[in-house]
Each structure stands twice: as structure tokens, then as C-alpha cells.
Amino acid sequence: MLGEKKVQWRLRDWGISRQRYWGCPIPIIHCDDCGSVPVPDDQLPVVLPDDCVPDGAGNPLHKRPDFLHCACPKCGKPARRETDTMDTFVDSSWYYARFATPGNDKTMVDERVNYWLPVDQYIGGIEHAILHLLYSRFWTKVMGDLGLVTYREPFKRLLTQGMVLNHLFSRRSDKTGIEWFAPEEVNLLKDEAGRVTGATAVSDGQPVEYGGFGTMSKSKRNGVDPNAMIEQYGADTSRFFMMFTAPPEQTLEWSxxxxxxxxxxxxxxxxxxxxxxxxxxxxxxxxxxxxxxxxxxxxxxxxxxxxxxxxxxxxxxxxxxxxxxxxxxxxxxxxxxxxxxxxxxxxxxxxxxxxxxxxxxxxxxxxxxxxxxxxxxxxxxxxxxxxxxxxxxxxVQDEIELVLQVLGKTRGSVKVPANADKGAIEALAVASEVAQKFMEGKPAKKIIVVPGRLVNIVV
Ligand SMILES: [Zn+2]
Known part of the structure; x- marks a missing residue:
């Protein structure tokens, strides 16, 4: 053999730092002499101030001398703490492993993680299908390499749920641009078959444009408030409707x-x-x-x-x-x-x-x-x-009902024991009242039995 096909997986470079103050601190200290120095274990965790107020001009951690200034762990000279924090993808890559080991304040995870994980069923929207799921797999393999977990994949099964759609109503005007109307703010116009052909606004009776079904969104005002639903019908009704109306991976049209x-x-x-x-x-x-x-x-x-x-x-x-x-x-x-x-x-x-x-x-x-x-x-x-x-x-069925035909025309039905053989079925069919009536005294020339379905008597 000269060669073989091989699939190679590659994760693009992943810049995990963000210039904002929420998210996990990056435990690095910058020293003019020593460069970037990791925060020593006995000084972990680095805790962010929880009273920062963003003013819209850069990372507020820069304006916090109590956080920013520290001593270099190597040489002891004044140094600066890293103010970038980690991307939230970092947390979403392994939070479920942490959930499996609550109360542990010494290590990332402990042996309980191998009992609960990998996750049996992951349910998420399609927006998670590439970045988050890929990062999670990468992160899991790193934790595996470090001996923190024994499994190599984080999730056993993925279900990508469909989106919920609802009617879209809008009106365009030169003054205000597009104005969106909530479904309860319009009266629907329907044709004879019950299809929506247009709509008018409840407020002024003037036409609005019907845009068909679209993804629920706040800006387009076609969302449904779950609390209002629960208030009116209860949580069970909302759940039943959503489960019943479409398979979970398909889109669901609100109705x-x-x-x-x-x-x-x-x-x-x-x-x-x-x-x-x-x-x-x-x-x-x-x-x-x-x-x-x-x-x-x-x-x-x-x-x-x-x-x-x-x-x-x-x-x-x-x-x-x-x-x-x-x-x-x-x-x-x-x-x-x-x-x-x-x-x-x-x-x-x-x-x-x-x-x-x-x-x-x-x-x-x-x-x-x-x-x-x-x-x-x-x-x-x-x-x-x-x-x-x-x-x-x-x-188990003791008796089954077969369609009874005479000369190919359905005339009724005949009940036969579920285990009856062809001969017994033929006899019962011919002897039945319905057959007798439509055979008009003629003998049966041929009897066709389709097991479990029908008997056709040809006279
Ligand atoms: Zn230093």
C-alpha cells in the first residue's frame, strides 16, 4: 500500500483574551525586568473587584490601582497585573465538568467527574454547533492529557433543536423606516381557505404588511412571552404544545x-x-x-x-x-x-x-x-x-377483522381467529352472512386471501 486517506482536525488559533473586566482573570503579572510571570499557586485565585462600573471608555480595571499594581512574584519590583480577561467560551468549554464536582475548592474537578461525564445528551441551538462544541472537545482532550478526566469526548449525543417561528407584521414609512407590529396588535385578513393574505393594525385600521413566518425576535416584536403563556394556560400547556407541534430538531411555527x-x-x-x-x-x-x-x-x-x-x-x-x-x-x-x-x-x-x-x-x-x-x-x-x-x-389479538370483498368489491368484514390458516379463513369468509348475500347462491370459483388484510371471493 502506498498511502491511505486520513482526516485531520485542526483548531484555528483561538485568541482567548478580551478587553473587558467580566470573565475569568488571566493570572499573569507583567514585570519590566522579568516579562510575563505566572501568578504563583499560593496567590491564586486572582479575584476581580466586584464594584467596577464600566464607563464606556476602555476596561475599567485599568482605573483600579488596587487591582492593577502588584509586586513581581520573581524579583519583587513593582509590576502590573494583566487586565484582559478570558473569553466566555473558556467557561462554556468545561462548566459542566465543574457542575459534577460541587463543593471542591481545591482542584478544578475530582474523580466524581468520571462518574457523571461525559454528558449523555447535549441539547442546543445550531449557533453552538461549531465554535462552542469544538472548543469543548479541545478543552476535554487537554483535561484528559493532564489526567484530570478519563474520557476523551465531552458529549455522547447531540440534539440540535429547531427555532420557534411566528408571524411577522410591519409597515414602512418614509418618516420612521420600518415599524414592527406584534401579532396581537393586528387583525388578520384570510382567504376562503383560511390562509393569511394580509392584516390591518388594531390601532388605526390601516393595512400592515404580512411577512410570513420568521424567527422570533425582540426587534421584530413577534416573540411570545412565556410568562404570559404560563399565566393564561399553565406551564404544562406550553410544554405540550411545543413538544407536540414539531419534532425537536425542526422549526416550530407558533399557533x-x-x-x-x-x-x-x-x-x-x-x-x-x-x-x-x-x-x-x-x-x-x-x-x-x-x-x-x-x-x-x-x-x-x-x-x-x-x-x-x-x-x-x-x-x-x-x-x-x-x-x-x-x-x-x-x-x-x-x-x-x-x-x-x-x-x-x-x-x-x-x-x-x-x-x-x-x-x-x-x-x-x-x-x-x-x-x-x-x-x-x-x-x-x-x-x-x-x-x-x-x-x-x-x-396479542384473539380475533382479527379482515376486509371482505366479493368480486373485488368491498362488501363488509369478517372476523377470524388470529391464528386461523388459509383454509379456515376461506371457510369462515364464504359462510359469513355478507358473503352469502352478495354471492347470490353462486359457488366460489376462487378465493384470494391477503393475510391480515382481506379476503376476496370470486364467483
Ligand atoms: Zn520581575
């Missing part, structure tokens, strides 16, 4: 109707909790049967639907597809609301199923689920409850 919808869904969860407490839970028999009971069709169906959605939700959680986890929760609630609730065994099934829904929902809406979990008697704290796993027994 008041979407927020309303999330609020309605959570109110239904709450209402179901109270129906459960007052009407369903009292039916649960003292001698429970769910473990061994053969369930009536409707209840087996409910239980299967909940466990299927749980299986899907667990899979999606692993892939960080939180939006589909939220929709699985909605499907679970739909099924629960329609479920029969007139017997002890129904009450037991609902108790199990609602308990699953609450736990799957809990990372998205922790407050409402925590309260319901405790109030409905599931346990003291949903956070310490075991995460639900789908039961194979609940997923």
Missing part, C-alpha cells in the same frame, strides 16, 4: 390555535382523572381479577390499543420523537374516553391504562400528571414510579 388545542387536551386528561376518581375507581373489586381474567372483547381491545400506543411511544422516546409520543398520548385518551366503564373488570383495565397514559405523558406535562398520579392513589410521586413496558399478553 395560538395549537396552544388552545393543547390546553383542551390537558383539560380532557384532567376531567377523565376526575371521572375515574368518582365513577370508575369505586367499582374496582377488592379481589382483583385483571391478572388472570379473560377480558370481554371491548376491554381486550382497549387494553391492546393502550399497550400498542405505549410500545410506539417507548420506541419514539428512544428516537427523541417527542411529537409522536404526544400524539400516542392523545390516542390513548381517545380510547379511554370511549371505553365501557360499567363493571369491576372494566374499572381495573381503565386503572391500568390510565396509569400508563399518565406516566408516558409525565415527562411532557409533569405538573398535571404528578397531581393526578398522587390524587388518584397510584402512588406518592410519579417521578419515582417505574416506567411502563407493554405487556405481550395485552398485545
Amino acid at each position: 395560538d390555535a395549537g396552544v388552545e388545542g393543547s390546553y383542551r387536551f390537558l383539560k380532557r386528561v384532567w376531567t377523565f382523572g376526575h371521572v375515574f376518581a368518582s365513577q370508575i375507581k369505586p367499582l374496582i373489586p377488592a379481589a382483583r381479577k385483571l391478572g388472570s381474567a379473560k377480558l370481554p372483547d371491548e376491554l381486550a381491545c382497549l387494553r391492546r390499543e393502550i399497550h400498542l400506543n405505549l410500545k410506539q411511544a417507548n420506541y419514539d422516546l428512544g428516537k427523541q420523537q417527542f411529537n409522536t409520543v404526544a400524539s400516542s398520548c392523545m390516542k390513548m385518551l381517545n380510547a379511554l374516553e370511549k371505553a365501557p366503564r360499567d363493571s369491576g373488570i372494566a374499572a381495573e383495565v381503565i386503572e391500568e391504562c390510565f396509569g400508563i397514559l399518565l406516566r408516558v405523558l409525565s415527562p411532557i406535562t409533569p405538573h398535571i400528571t404528578h397531581t393526578l398520579w398522587a390524587e388518584l392513589g397510584y402512588g406518592a410521586d410519579i417521578l419515582s414510579a417505574a416506567w411502563p413496558e407493554p405487556l405481550e399478553a395485552a398485545l
Whole structure:
């Protein structure tokens, strides 16, 4: 072999000093005779004055003789302390390692860091993807080389979250340039299909320009105040809306109707909790049967639907597809609301199923689920409850429903045992009332069975 391909990584020169007084001090003393001398260990840390007031003219540390003037650690002659401080990228490169070793005032980190780090999941905006993440990796390798940590990479997994967008409204005038309007300051004009075609200002009724969706920004006045949202709907609604509306790495278009919808869904969860407490839970028999009971069709169906959605939700959680986890929760609630609730065994099934829904929902809406979990008697704290796993027994289907066609036309359906073979399915299909009616007494010439889907009888 003559040569091979190799990837080479290179960090550009990184000027870490900044001419401002916040940030970490650079522990260097300048002496006319000795040059740049490191501050000796026993004089560390260098502490910045905390009463500096910037006046807009240079680094205020220059005007602080008590900080600036010191003795040279080497020759003892009067010297000057370095007044530049370190770039904030320096701190963001390793703060998480420091978080893992609180209370240690002797060293940068200690052995606890190797237990907690590397970070399992990093979540950040795309703006961090190059500089900060690259510096962090570099810094980690230096700490590794110095024997401070045993790992070589700071983060195991990266999720780059999408931005939140909202409508943009503006008006141009010769006098004031561009004037931006907040979404609540305009009335929308829509076409028949409900698309926004324009808008007028609430204040004067005059047209404003609609600019479509854009990144939320203070200057363009299209941000949403989280506090106002929480005030009106609660934190759970805001969380559910953001999780449900888009996968985390995609952009999210703000929608008041979407927020309303999330609020309605959570109110239904709450209402179901109270129906459960007052009407369903009292039916649960003292001698429970769910473990061994053969369930009536409707209840087996409910239980299967909940466990299927749980299986899907667990899979999606692993892939960080939180939006589909939220929709699985909605499907679970739909099924629960329609479920029969007139017997002890129904009450037991609902108790199990609602308990699953609450736990799957809990990372998205922790407050409402925590309260319901405790109030409905599931346990003291949903956070310490075991995460639900789908039961194979609940997923098994005794009977499946196949589409029934006669001469290629769908005429109805036929129920067959889930383990029925081709011959049994053909017999059941031909014998069914629907088939008999549409075959009009003719014999079946050919029967096509698509397993799990349909039966087509050719006469
Ligand atoms: Zn000196």
C-alpha cells in the first residue's frame, strides 16, 4: 500500500483574551525586568473587584490601582497585573465538568467527574454547533492529557433543536423606516381557505404588511412571552404544545390555535382523572381479577390499543420523537374516553391504562400528571414510579377483522381467529352472512386471501 486517506482536525488559533473586566482573570503579572510571570499557586485565585462600573471608555480595571499594581512574584519590583480577561467560551468549554464536582475548592474537578461525564445528551441551538462544541472537545482532550478526566469526548449525543417561528407584521414609512407590529396588535385578513393574505393594525385600521413566518425576535416584536403563556394556560400547556407541534430538531411555527388545542387536551386528561376518581375507581373489586381474567372483547381491545400506543411511544422516546409520543398520548385518551366503564373488570383495565397514559405523558406535562398520579392513589410521586413496558399478553389479538370483498368489491368484514390458516379463513369468509348475500347462491370459483388484510371471493 502506498498511502491511505486520513482526516485531520485542526483548531484555528483561538485568541482567548478580551478587553473587558467580566470573565475569568488571566493570572499573569507583567514585570519590566522579568516579562510575563505566572501568578504563583499560593496567590491564586486572582479575584476581580466586584464594584467596577464600566464607563464606556476602555476596561475599567485599568482605573483600579488596587487591582492593577502588584509586586513581581520573581524579583519583587513593582509590576502590573494583566487586565484582559478570558473569553466566555473558556467557561462554556468545561462548566459542566465543574457542575459534577460541587463543593471542591481545591482542584478544578475530582474523580466524581468520571462518574457523571461525559454528558449523555447535549441539547442546543445550531449557533453552538461549531465554535462552542469544538472548543469543548479541545478543552476535554487537554483535561484528559493532564489526567484530570478519563474520557476523551465531552458529549455522547447531540440534539440540535429547531427555532420557534411566528408571524411577522410591519409597515414602512418614509418618516420612521420600518415599524414592527406584534401579532396581537393586528387583525388578520384570510382567504376562503383560511390562509393569511394580509392584516390591518388594531390601532388605526390601516393595512400592515404580512411577512410570513420568521424567527422570533425582540426587534421584530413577534416573540411570545412565556410568562404570559404560563399565566393564561399553565406551564404544562406550553410544554405540550411545543413538544407536540414539531419534532425537536425542526422549526416550530407558533399557533395560538395549537396552544388552545393543547390546553383542551390537558383539560380532557384532567376531567377523565376526575371521572375515574368518582365513577370508575369505586367499582374496582377488592379481589382483583385483571391478572388472570379473560377480558370481554371491548376491554381486550382497549387494553391492546393502550399497550400498542405505549410500545410506539417507548420506541419514539428512544428516537427523541417527542411529537409522536404526544400524539400516542392523545390516542390513548381517545380510547379511554370511549371505553365501557360499567363493571369491576372494566374499572381495573381503565386503572391500568390510565396509569400508563399518565406516566408516558409525565415527562411532557409533569405538573398535571404528578397531581393526578398522587390524587388518584397510584402512588406518592410519579417521578419515582417505574416506567411502563407493554405487556405481550395485552398485545396479542384473539380475533382479527379482515376486509371482505366479493368480486373485488368491498362488501363488509369478517372476523377470524388470529391464528386461523388459509383454509379456515376461506371457510369462515364464504359462510359469513355478507358473503352469502352478495354471492347470490353462486359457488366460489376462487378465493384470494391477503393475510391480515382481506379476503376476496370470486364467483
Ligand atoms: Zn520581575
